[in-house]
Every structure is written in C-alpha cells, then in structure tokens.
Amino acid sequence: MTLSICVRQLCKFAIDVVLRLCFSANLVVIVTPQEER
Structure with a gap:
C-alpha cells in the first residue's frame, strides 16, 4: 500500500x-429548544 492511497483513505474517513x-x-440543534441561547 502506497502512501498516497493511505492518505486518500484517511481523507475519505475524515470527511465521513x-x-x-x-x-x-444539526439534529441536536433542531431538537433542543432555542430558549437556552
């Protein structure tokens, strides 16, 4: 396994x-009431 392939897989994992x-x-922001701010 070359370094570039490793970096690509790491980038894909990080993005995911x-x-x-x-x-x-976003789900937490939507679920929690806005009064706390």
Missing part, C-alpha cells in the same frame, strides 16, 4: 466522520 458529526450536531 466530519459529515456525521455535522449531521448529528
């Missing part, structure tokens, strides 16, 4: 994790 975190964060 970031997207999941953003999605879950």
